[in-house]
Amino acid sequence: MxxxxxxxxxxxxxxxxxxxxxxxxxxxxxxxxxxxxxxxxxxxxxxxxxxxxxxxxxxxxxxxxxxxxxxxxxxxxxxxxxxxxxxxxxxxxxxxxxxxxxxxxxxxxxxxxxxxxxxxxxxxxxxxxxxxxxxxxxxxxxxxxxxxxxxxxxxxxxxxxxxxxxxxxxxxxxxxxxxxxxxxxxxxxxxxxxxxxxxxxxxxxxxxxxxxxxxxxxxxxxxxxxxxxxxxxxxxxxxxxxxxxxxxxxxxxxxxxxxxxxxxxxxxxxxxxxxxxxxxxxxxxxxxSGRIYAEELGxxxxxxxxxxxxxxxxxxxxxxxxxxxxxxxxxxxxxxxxxxxxxxxxxxxxxxxxxxxxxxxxxxxxxxxxxxxxxxxxxxxxxxxxxxxxxxxxxxxxxxxxxxxxxLGLAAKSVTGVLFAGSNPWTRAAGKILHDDGHRVLLLDTNYQNVSAAKMLGLEAMRANILSEFAEEELDLNGLGTLIAGTPNDDVNSMAAKRFTHQFGRAGVWQIAPTDRENHHKKSTAEDIRSQNPFTERPDHALLTKMVAAGAQMKKTQMTEVFDFENFKRTYPAAIVMFLADSRGLRPAPTELTKVAEGTTVYALIPKDEIPLSVPEEVS
Structure with missing residues (x-):
């Protein structure tokens, strides 16, 4: 050879x-x-x-x-x-x-x-x-x-x-x-x-x-x-x-x-x-290891x-x-x-x-x-x-x-928890429903009122800058496998996603769609310093904030043979699917979502006018 x-x-x-x-x-x-x-x-x-x-x-x-x-x-x-x-x-x-x-x-x-x-x-x-x-x-x-x-x-x-x-x-x-x-x-x-x-x-x-x-x-x-x-x-x-x-x-x-x-x-x-x-x-x-002969091992x-x-x-x-x-x-x-x-x-x-x-x-x-x-x-x-x-x-x-x-209780049973950069109304709403379902959720924000509002909901929240040395080196990320960078600042979101790629990998870091995504390439931030965008319809921070202010609520729906994803979209045409949970764990929904397997739980932000007075059995 x-x-x-x-x-x-x-x-x-x-x-x-x-x-x-x-x-x-x-x-x-x-x-x-x-x-x-x-x-x-x-x-x-x-x-x-x-x-x-x-x-x-x-x-x-x-x-x-x-x-x-x-x-x-x-x-x-x-x-x-x-x-x-x-x-x-x-x-x-x-x-x-x-x-x-x-x-x-x-x-x-x-x-x-x-x-x-x-x-x-x-x-x-x-x-x-x-x-x-x-x-x-x-x-x-x-x-x-x-x-x-x-x-x-x-x-x-x-x-x-x-x-x-x-x-x-x-x-x-x-x-x-x-x-x-x-x-x-x-x-x-x-x-x-x-x-x-x-x-x-x-x-x-x-x-x-x-x-x-x-x-x-x-x-x-x-x-x-x-x-x-x-x-x-x-x-x-x-x-x-x-x-x-x-x-x-x-x-x-x-x-x-x-x-x-x-x-x-x-x-x-x-x-x-x-x-x-x-x-x-x-x-x-x-x-x-290639230097050792089988006879020597024997x-x-x-x-x-x-x-x-x-x-x-x-x-x-x-x-x-x-x-x-x-x-x-x-x-x-x-x-x-x-x-x-x-x-x-x-x-x-x-x-x-x-x-x-x-x-x-x-x-x-x-x-x-x-x-x-x-x-x-x-x-x-x-x-x-x-x-x-x-x-x-x-x-x-x-x-x-x-x-x-x-x-021994020294490690999380799964690493599908979510770290939210930003404790604003829509991240608190998403975090609350995920937390109630047993997923670890941690919200970071520099605004005292935002952090206090999250804690009032029983969420784990901390007043800290997502770009700080503290966040990168001293946060206990046990059980967390995903970052959702959802602050109002697009540049902060981009930098946060980039810095936490080391902890979560590229597949685990997401930033909310930037407001300049439709601008000419001369004006918008280069794509190579941005990360993938989550949630169907690719909403930005302003849209999600507006929906929650208008009364939209987070709901979860389990896909069944009777109520599949096609039925879900017909029932809630303006809903934004934010997370999916199945046997593989919890993960953000991609922007293009056409099919969801039976047994998957869909977490979606549903507009107020689409929330039924009596909640169907599949939706809670």
Whole structure:
């Protein structure tokens, strides 16, 4: 197989796995791992066949993997905001310190006592398995859609523990080579000091420099995303040259620092990095899983399953419960969910690949004395062992996290709720009937009277600007799957729909028809910065407001064999259909609606003169 064909297959399979995961609501990582393993198994070709031989950090593949992982962690750091720590800061701190130490100790003990591994190999795996990572956490959070508090805790833990786990692996390796802690303690403390100096202090200085360059417009807008990419690569490589694996800490702190400075916006950079992250994750998982032979998996399977069972059933739950035992910031339900959510991802795979080679090379040079041959054999098992843990944890948590979150009341049973930008009479009327039918409805408006009127109806409403940083970063969107931008200002609606595309996707953002839609193209706003318009007849804000003021009311009608959509249109010719609800959930009605399936509930704004004195059985 030619290198070009192999690279093309990696890209095609990566995109196909992501699409299938979205289509069938499956964990994307699971499909990526399966596709990668299948590609390597059936084609007999692996990425190593096209690369020059190397070992340790001289391996071109592992060097590339390390750099790509650094980009992922930097992007993850850009999503971490300090305002999320107001109610979840202490749990995050405990999970990233006490829980890491407990997990490390428990896993190391189990591998040594139960699986018979050398203590040094056990400690290496114990350190690596403390990580989770944004590559698996981010897709799971999108799939589960938990409460904002839980999402913040899981996201912070998943990103922060990755460099901690990598640093712990470095320290374990130094102790293993030295023979014992007392022999290596000077070198260890020196390494920790260098890592903190480079990874924290160095990253903060670098972040300040980048902030100044961007604030003074010394880097043009079109160059900023790739400029940051180069900075990340330089920070990662430079840090690793000073101290091994310090680069992951550096890029994570760099991302957090840039995300929380206030002088320049990095939103456009974050959007670029998010798109890049999806591509990187797709390529990395397929490439790394494709390097593993079926024979290696078969040999590691018994020990892998035993370790998986321990990690899922004992290791993670015990670490979480003990670390959060006396925490008043988390409830028992929240602890239960956190105890059963710790999938491993690309950082675990990458760090294992690097240190497995390091241990194997050290064993080949007799650095472990008489145990060197044994450790060399055990080192060769590590990659397949961790691969099984990754597959197992992604499978278990990917399939169980969403039902568990709903069962514990930490996630909405559906994500069909509606966020209304604007709390005016027609959005309140629509929100009221949807709320009464059990759908979550949230209205945002800057007008105090409008918000008060919504609350008087029993609706969830908040005085806030839909374009504010608060709305984008601090709103709890749990259960909400649609935005209806319905303010009187067309430009605000356009910008709101554009900004919330990230949360709801293009299919989930709608803006009320603009008033200039019939104007000449010289006068009307360009279509590419607008979103789709909802509701039949494509009404604008003025028309809907006028109808409600004239006595129009929201009514719901279920389509039946006797009273179908044709009958509905004949009965209410001037009605505007606003929402449809069926087995697929609640959604805005499109502007062109000609057919509605039997069993669908139609929510429509019906003019006063068409409202019957006695409501038919189908209409309520």
């Amino acid at each position: 030619s290198p070009l064909l192999y690279l093309t297959l990696i890209l095609v399979l990566g995109v196909a796995a992501q699409w299938l995961a979205w289509k069938f609501k499956l964990p994307s990582i699971l499909l990526l791992l399966g596709f990668g393993f299948a590609l390597g198994h059936f084609s007999g070709v692996r990425i190593d066949d096209y690369l020059a031989s190397g070992n340790g950090h001289s391996s071109p593949l592992l060097s590339a993997v390390g750099l790509l992982v650094a980009i992922i962690l930097f992007e993850g750091g850009l999503t971490l905001k300090f305002n999320e720590l107001k109610e979840s800061g202490l749990p995050i701190l405990r999970l990233c310190t006490v829980a890491v130490a407990l997990s490390f100790g428990l896993t190391t003990t189990f591998m040594t006592m139960a699986l018979g591994y050398d203590l040094r190999i056990s400690a290496l795996i114990g350190s690596i398995l403390t990580v989770t990572g944004p590559t698996v956490i981010a897709p799971l959070l999108r799939h589960v859609n938990p409460t904002k508090k839980i999402a913040s805790i899981v996201k912070w833990e998943g990103i922060v523990v990755d460099p901690i786990g990598a640093i712990l692996a470095v320290l374990v390796f130094k102790i293993a080579i030295a023979g014992d802690f007392m022999t290596a303690h000077t070198e260890i403390w020196q390494a920790i000091g260098i890592m903190l100096g480079v990874g924290v202090v160095g990253a903060l200085i670098l972040a300040k420099g980048v902030e100044i360059l961007l604030r003074k417009h010394l880097v043009p807008d079109y160059l900023q995303p790739v400029f940051l990419l180069a900075v990340v690569a330089l920070a990662f490589t430079g840090s690793n040259m000073v101290e091994k694996e310090a680069g992951l800490l550096t890029v994570t702190v760099l991302g957090i620092a840039l995300a929380n400075q206030r002088s320049v916006s990095v939103r456009h950079i974050l959007e670029f990095k998010e798109n890049l992250r999806i591509l990187i994750i797709s390529l990395l998982f397929i490439v790394l 040999e590691a399977l018994p020990k892998g399953l035993a370790l998986l069972a321990f990690v899922v059933v004992i290791g993670r739950p015990l670490s979480v419960y003990l670390s959060l035992q006396f925490s008043k910031n988390t409830s028992m339900k929240e602890r239960a969910f956190l105890a059963f959510l710790a999938p491993r991802g690309i950082v675990a795979a990458a760090v294992t690949s690097i240190f497995a080679l390091e241990f194997e090379e050290a064993a080949a040079h007799g650095r472990f004395g008489e145990l060197s041959p044994v450790i060399a054999v055990q080192s060769r098992e590590l990659v397949a062992l961790v691969f099984l843990i990754i597959v197992g944890t992604v499978l278990i948590y990917g399939l169980s996290a969403s039902p568990l979150a709903r069962r």
